[in-house]
Amino acid sequence: MFEKVLICTDFSDGLHRLAHFASSLAVGGIKQIVFLHTVPLWEKGIIPRVDSEKVEQAQTLLTEAVGKNPTNVTVKIEVQSGKPVETILKIAQSYQSELIVLGSQSHSLLTDKLMGSTMAELSSRSPIPLLVLRPQLISAYTAEELTLRCQHLFRSLLLPYDGSEVANYLMQKVKQQAEKQSGRFLEQCVLCWIVKDLNDSQARETLSQVQADLETANLQVEIDIRQGQPVVELLEAAKMIDISAIAVSSGTIGTFREWLVSSFAGEILSRSWHPVLFFPPQR
The missing domain is CATH 3.40.50.620 (HUPs)
Structure with a gap:
């Protein structure tokens, strides 16, 4: 990768x-x-x-x-x-x-x-x-x-998704890495969306589209939809799912806005016991 x-x-x-x-x-x-x-x-x-x-x-x-x-x-x-x-x-x-x-x-x-x-x-x-x-x-x-x-630093990635521009950017970067790898070092991804309502059919439909897009890069992709606080639930998912690392990106790290509202990626980088693969913000 x-x-x-x-x-x-x-x-x-x-x-x-x-x-x-x-x-x-x-x-x-x-x-x-x-x-x-x-x-x-x-x-x-x-x-x-x-x-x-x-x-x-x-x-x-x-x-x-x-x-x-x-x-x-x-x-x-x-x-x-x-x-x-x-x-x-x-x-x-x-x-x-x-x-x-x-x-x-x-x-x-x-x-x-x-x-x-x-x-x-x-x-x-x-x-x-x-x-x-x-x-x-x-x-x-x-x-x-x-x-x-x-040997398996990146075999399986946990990918947080919420339909945002940052989330779509993260999917794009992961897909690019999968497409350019010379072997199957990155084999699978788990798409995790923490929603307010577990019956949110739109979220499930959107995740299915993202899943299909990532699968074109020869990846095995699973979907995990949870309810609760995003950081807490993602870290809980990381404990229970067989992953190598959590992948994140951010639109606010290093900006004044992050001083006002802590970024999701910043919290994961600071709190996760699992390896965290951080893709720099789109500049």
Whole structure:
């Protein structure tokens, strides 16, 4: 589904473990992996400078984790000094990455707004999709479990739908990814619409049309209609349905409007324990 991936780790998120599973990631269609660690500038003194010792330590850690380069995937290591978001965007552009993978702790959207986070800033600035993983899950997986997870990162996606322009944009992006993949790495999707009335025949008819459109991209598509609060019900659906990740997009992330009304995508990014695949807003 994505062939060129940038994996960003600060080592506390556990994502550097993925360096041991490059071959497993390749099974999922990935052909190029770049591991990036950003070292803050040494600011003791008048002029900030590169912390050479920490750069060398990080380079050694990632090199040892990758080990002998697997033959079925290209693996690169980048250790840079500077601001995380600026560095991530620069490296992603340099390697023509199609996806940025990063870890993020589960917390409130208000915390992101007030304190800021790499995930929050990237979601509003990155021109390419993000895959957000919870460090607790990556750290808890056994090697066998992580092997399977890496092989099937995008096999089944949970897609929230409500008939809006943003929802239709998300369907378009998922369909494009399915059409361009070289194998069946993305196999199925579950369309989930949280409605006010379960007897809403119009919603069911609209979902059937969206289902038929996605199926033209050689996807297995199921429909799940629920009633209740959108964020709560979608997260509940994720618990009960066999999915690899939740896919979302947004029309308000990074805008003043989001300060007034929390976005659905922002809440999912902040609260979901499942991996979240975020497609940047249409610009």
